[in-house]
Amino acid sequence: MDLAAPPSLLPDPLRLRRHLHVGGEWTPPADTGLIDVENPSTGELIGQVPAGTPADVDRAVAAARTAFPGWSAATPAERSAHLDRLHAALTARADDLARTIAVELGAPLKLATRVQVGLPLTVLRDHVALAARAPVEESIGNSLVVREPIGVVGAITPWNYPLHQVMAKLAPALAAGCTVVLKPSELTPLTAYLLFDAVTEAALPPGVLNLVPGTGPVVGEALAGHPDVDLVSFTGSTATGARIMRLAADRIARVALELGGKSANVILPDADLATAVKVGVGNALLNSGQTCTAWTRMLVHNDRYDEALHLIAEAVAGYRLGDPFDSGTRLGPLVSAAQAERVRGHIARALADGARLVAGGPEAPVPTRGHFVAPTVFADVHPDSALAQQEVFGPVLAVIPFADTDEAVAIANNSKYGLAGAVWSADTDAALAVARRLRTGAVDINGAPFNPLAPFGGYKQSGLGRELGVHGLAEFCELKAIQR
Ligand code: NAD
Numbered sequence: 335m336d337l338a339a340p341p342s343l344l345p346d347p348l349r350l351r352r353h354l355h356v357g358g359e360w361t362p363p364a365d366t367g368l369i370d371v372e373n374p375s376t377g378e379l380i381g382q383v384p385a386g387t388p389a390d391v392d393r394a395v396a397a398a399r400t401a402f403p404g405w406s407a408a409t410p411a412e413r414s415a416h417l418d419r420l421h422a423a424l425t426a427r428a429d430d431l432a433r434t435i436a437v438e439l440g441a442p443l444k445l446a447t448r449v450q451v452g453l454p455l456t457v458l459r460d461h462v463a464l465a466a467r468a469p470v471e472e473s474i475g476n477s478l479v480v481r482e483p484i485g486v487v488g489a490i491t492p493w494n495y496p497l498h499q500v501m502a503k504l505a506p507a508l509a510a511g512c513t514v515v516l517k518p519s520e521l522t523p524l525t526a527y528l529l530f531d532a533v534t535e536a537a538l539p540p541g542v543l544n545l546v547p548g549t550g551p552v553v554g555e556a557l558a559g560h561p562d563v564d565l566v567s568f569t570g571s572t573a574t575g576a577r578i579m580r581l582a583a584d585r586i587a588r589v590a591l592e593l594g595g596k597s598a599n600v601i602l603p604d605a606d607l608a609t610a611v612k613v614g615v616g617n618a619l620l621n622s623g624q625t626c627t628a629w630t631r632m633l634v635h636n637d638r639y640d641e642a643l644h645l646i647a648e649a650v651a652g653y654r655l656g657d658p659f660d661s662g663t664r665l666g667p668l669v670s671a672a673q674a675e676r677v678r679g680h681i682a683r684a685l686a687d688g689a690r691l692v693a694g695g696p697e698a699p700v701p702t703r704g705h706f707v708a709p710t711v712f713a714d715v716h717p718d719s720a721l722a723q724q725e726v727f728g729p730v731l732a733v734i735p736f737a738d739t740d741e742a743v744a745i746a747n748n749s750k751y752g753l754a755g756a757v758w759s760a761d762t763d764a765a766l767a768v769a770r771r772l773r774t775g776a777v778d779i780n781g782a783p784f785n786p787l788a789p790f791g792g793y794k795q796s797g798l799g800r801e802l803g804v805h806g807l808a809e810f811c812e813l814k815a816i817q818r
Contacts, residue, residue, distance in 0.1 A: 351381070351382070351383050351384075351523075351524070351527050352383075352384060353384070354384060354386060354390055354393075354394065354544075354545055354546050354547070355530045355533070355534075355543070355544060355545035356390075356393050356394045356397050356541075356544050356545075356546070357393075357397035357400075357401075357540050357541045357544070358397075358538070358539070358540025358541060358542075359540070360534075363384040363385075363386055363387065363390050364387050364389040364390050364393075365384075365385070365386075365387045365389075365390075367384065367385035367387075368382045368383065368384060368385055369382065369383050369384070369385045369520050369523070369547065369548070369549070370382055371383065371438055371521075371522075371523060371524055372438075372521075372670070373437050373438065373440070374438075374439070374440040374666075374667040374668065374669050374670060374704055374705045375437075375440045375657060375658055375666060375667050375703070375704040376703050376704055377671070377703060377704060377705070380437060380438065380524075381438075381524050383520075383523045383524070383527070383547045384547055384548070385547075385548050385549060385552070386517070386546040386547055386548030386552065386553040387548070387552060387553070387556075388552070388553075388556035390546045390548070390553070391515065391546055391553055391556040391557050391560060392556075392560075394515040394544040394545075394546045395486060395488075395515055395544075395557075395560050395562050395563060396562070397540070397541035397544050398486045398487075398513040398514060398515050398541055398542075398544055399486055399513070399562055400541050401513045401539060401540060401541030401542045402483075402485060402486060402512070402513045404539060405483075405508075405511055405512075405513055405539060405542050406482070406483045406511040406512070406513075407511075408511070410465055410466050410467060410468050410469070411466060413465045413508060413509060413511065414462050414463070414465040414466035414509075416508070416536065416538055416539075416542075417458065417461055417462045417465050417505065417508060417509065418462045419535075419536040419537070419538075420458065420532060420533060420536040420538065421455065421458045421459055421462060422536070423531075423532035423533075423535040423536045424454075424455060424458065424529065424532045425455060426532075426535075427528055427531065427532055428447070428451050428455065429447075430528055431446075431450075431451045431497060431525060431528050431529075432446040432447040432450065432451045433446070434524050434525050434528055435450045435451065435496055435497065435522070435525055436658040436659060436666075437524075437658075438496070438521070438522045438523075438524050438525065439493060439494070439496060439521075439522050439666070439669055440622070440658055440666035440667040440668070440669065440704070440705075441621060441622075441658060441666055442658045442663045442664060442665070442666050443658055443659055443661075444661070445620075445621065446658070449495075449498075449620075449621075450495055450496070450497060450498065451497060453495075453498050453784075453786065454495075454497045454498040454500070454501035454502075456786050457498070457501050457502060457505055457786050457802065458501055458505050460505075460786060460787060460803070461505035461506060461508070461509045461807075464506070464509050464803075464804065464807055465508070465509035469481040469482075469510075469811070470804075474815075476817050476818055477815045477816065477817050477818075478815075478816045478818060479813060479814070479815050479816075480813075480814050480816065481510075481808070481811040481812070481813060481814075482511075482811060482812050482814055483510045483511030483512045483810060483811060483812075484510070484512055484564050484565045484588065484810050484811060484812050485512060485513075485564030485565065486512065486513055486514075486515070486562060486563050486564050486565075487503070487507045487512045487513070487514045487515070487563070487564070487565045487566075487567055487810065488514075488515050488517070488557040488558060488560065488563040488565070488566045488567070489503040489504065489507070489514055489515070489516045489517070489567050489568075490517050490550070490554050490557060490558065490566065490567070490568045490569070490570065490578070491503065491516070491517070491518050491519060491568075491569050491570070492519050492569050492570045492571075493519035493521040493522040493669050494621060494624040494625060494626070494669070494727075495621070495625075496518065496519065496522035496525040496526070497525050497529065499569045499592075500516060500518060500525075500526060500529065502569070502592075502790070502801045502802060502806070503516075503567045503569075503801070504516065504543065506801070506802075506806045506807045506809070506810050507567070507810050508538075508542065508543070509807060509810075510807055510810035510811050512564075512565070512810050513541060513542050513543070513544075514542070514543050514544065515544045515545075515546060515557060515563070516543065516544065516545050516546070517546055517547065517548060517553045517554055517557055518545075518547060520547065520548065520549050520550070521669055521670060522669070523547045526545060526547065527545075530543070530545050550574065554574075554578075555577075555581060558577075558578045558581040558582060559581040559582075559584075561585055563587060564587060564588065565587065565588040565589070565590065565809075565810065566578055566581075566582050566587060566588070566589045566590070567589075567590040567809070567810075568589065568590065568591050568592070569591075569592040569593075569626075570592075570593065571593065571594055571725075572593040572594045572725075572751075572795045572796075575589075575591040575593045575797065578591065579591070589798060589799075590797075590798060590799035590801070590809045591797040591798045591799065592626070592790075592791060592792070592796075592797045592799075592801060593626075593751075593753075593792060593795060593796050593797040594626060594725040594727075594751055594753070594795070594796060595626045595627055595628070595630075595725060595751045595752075595753030595754060595792065595796050596630055596631060596722070596723065596724070596725050596749045596750075596751045597627060597628065597629045597630060597631070597751070597753055597754040597755045597756075597774065598629065598631045598632075598633055598745065598746035598749070598755050598756075598772070598774075599614045599617070599618075599629035599631065599632045599633065599755065599756040599758075600633045600742045600743075600746055600755070600756065600757045600758070600768060600772075601614070601632065601633065601634045601635065601638070601642065601758045602635060602739065602742070602757065602758060602759040602761075602764065602765065602768070603635040603637050603638055604759055604760040604761060604764075605638075605758035605759050605760065605780075606758070606760065606780075607638055607641060607642060607645065608645060609758075609780075609781065610758040610780075610781075611632075611642055611645040611646055611649055612645075612649055613781040614629055614632050614756065614758075615646055615649040615650060615731065616649075617629045617756070618630055618632070618729070618730075618731040619650075619653060619664075619665060619709050619729045619731075622665050622666055622667065622668055622707075622728065622729050623677075623709075623726065623727065623728045623729035623730060624668065624669065624673075624727055624728065626753055626754075626796075627753055627754035627776070628754075629754065629755065629756050630725075630726065630730065630731060630732060631715075631722055631731075631732050631733075631734055631745075631746075632646070632731060632732070632733045632734070633734050633735075633736050633742050633745055633746060634733060634734070634735055634736070635735070635736060635737075635742075636735050636736065636737055639735045642733070643692055643713055643733065646692060646693065646711055646731070646733065647692055647693050647711070650693040650694065650709050650711055651693070652664070653665050653709050653729075655667075655700055655701060655706050655708065655709075656701060657701075665706075665709060665729060667701075667704040667705040667706045667707075668705045668706070668707055668728055669705070670705060671705050673705065673727065673728070674705035674706070674707050674728075676726075676727075676728070677707050677726055677727070677728030677729075677730065678696065678707060680720070680721065680724065680726045680728070680730060681694075681695065681696055681707075681710055681730060682696065683720050683721070684712050684715070684719070684720070684721040684730075684732075687716070687719045687720060687721065688714075688716075689712035689713070689714060689715045689716075689719065689721060689732070690712060690713045690714045691710070691711075691712060692711040692712065692713045692733070693709065693710060693711040694708040694709050694710030694711060694729070694730075695708065695710055698710070707728055707729060708729070709729040709730075709731075710729060710730045710731070711730075711731045711733060712730070712731070712732050712733065713733045714733075714734075714735070715732035715733060715734050716734075717734055717745045717748050718748070722734065722748075722749075723749065723750070725751070739764075739768060742768070743768060743771045743772065746772050746774075747771075747772065747773045749794075750794055750795045751774075751792065751794060751795055751796045752772075752773045752774040752775060752792050752793030752794040752795075752796050753774060753775055753776070753791075753792040753793075753796035753797070754774060754775065754776045754777070754778075755769075755772050755774045755776070755777045755778075756777065756778045756779070756781075757769050757772075757777060757778075757779050757780075758779075758780055758781075759779075759780070762779060762780065765779045765780065766779065773793050773794065774792070774793055774796075775789070775790070775791045775792045775793055775796065775797075775800075776788070776790065786802055786803070787802065787803040787804075788802065788803055789801075789802060789803060789805035789806065790802045790806070
């Protein structure tokens with residue numbers, strides 16, 4: 335095999351990984367099949383990991399089950415100390431993690447460092463504190479209501495934030511006293527290998543965390559359908575989420591689902607338009623548009639519409655595509671050729687549906703190598719059209735005009751999704767009133783920052799349950815009522 339990435343791009347031992355991590359050890363898989371890992375900026379092969387099988391899943395789930403009694407009986411202080419050591423081991427690898435994410439996902443190095451690695455480190459640090467607190471108990475009449483860890487968790491994660499999506503599951507699962515089998519995305523598995531190097535260094539008890547790489551249809555299905563998995567915690571597309579629910583249904587296993595989105599950014603007529611557009615475009619294009627919470631529909635009042643389109647075109651022109659390791663790059667490639675092709679299909683469909691191209695489009699120049707798609711903006715997008723309804727998961731923004739607040743709210747809520755959103759207004763009470771009317775799991779007013787302790791998750795087909803903070807921790811617990 336010819337591994338093309340120059341050694342300086344990836345930590346050296348990472349490129350050829352041949353093992354699973356089960357029961358506290360690096361251990362060979364049952365089968366010799368391999369999955370190729372590609373650098374989407376160049377299309378070159380950069381690594382290989384095992385293509386796990388159901389037999390590997392059986393072994394990993396058994397290890398997690400064996401570890402559960404001890405880990406669930408550990409004191410909050412003991413679990414917190416383990417998480418603290420994991421935080422230290424990961425922090426020591428922060429640069430390697432960022433470089434790995436820049437290589438296997440194509441995220442610009444600055445984004446990879448600050449968001450892709452910075453955010454999960456914050457989440458883990460928060461869970462060091464959350465784990466240290468005794469589980470919440472309450473008295474209701476003659477009942478003592480206690481929380482207990484749910485058991486063995488099957489965690490299945492996507493490629494778009496390869497460390498954060500994993501951490502949003504592992505940290506609360508471990509803090510609650512659960513044990514875990516992780517199946518990371520087959521497109522970005524190398525990040526998970528670095529995480530398990532840190533797990534090894536932190537000397538977590540054997541079997542508490544287990545890693546089985548592989549494809550969704552093989553390892554994902556085996557994990558979601560496994561009779562000894564108590565909770566399937568999944569992040570990914572709505573279609574796969576529905577499949578996971580069906581697999582879990584036969585044994586009434588719990589599911590937590592973080593799925594797709596088509597979030598609305600509502601810009602009211604009295605908003606600071608320049609800021610609203612700048613932040614709104616940045617949000618839609620973050621991570622090349624491969625962000626589930628991206629505000630991909632920008633709703634602008636008629637009175638400010640032309641001005642907004644002008645500002646949007648200006649903002650988009652400032653986004654340079656290129657090598658993630660070049661400090662001038664603001665947008666990397668899409669994760670794969672298939673993803674780029676899907677996004678180009680959405681652009682072609684929007685053109686056919688009569689949307690007006692304001693920036694980018696099929697003819698816009700992009701680097702010749704790699705899976706790049708130019709940031710693209712359409713105006714006059716009909717709220718019922720495919721572009722306004724379907725998740726693109728690429729750098730494509732739909733701009734939609736509205737006449738009054740009621741119409742803006744109706745357009746924003748005209749979606750099968752309900753994950754995130756935004757409202758901009760000089761009158762924060764008016765913005766809050768609109769935020770309350772949006773059928774969505776999160777709303778940011780005037781660009782307020784992301785809060786990693788607030789509950790994260792969706793209404794409608796954006797998911798079931800919440801991640802992060804105390805509400806995320808609760809997903810990994812059962813409730814027991816003890817009458818006295
Ligand atoms: P995906 O659903 O294709 O894959 C996600 C994970 O599920 C991968 O690990 C994959 O191998 C696995 N999988 C695929 N088929 C499976 C099956 N039949 N059974 C079990 N597992 C299976 O999604 P993706 O392309 O990796 O990620 C993009 C999607 O994820 C987008 O729709 C995006 O909105 C969503 N997403 C949601 C959130 C959120 O928090 N709500 C966050 C990030 C991404």
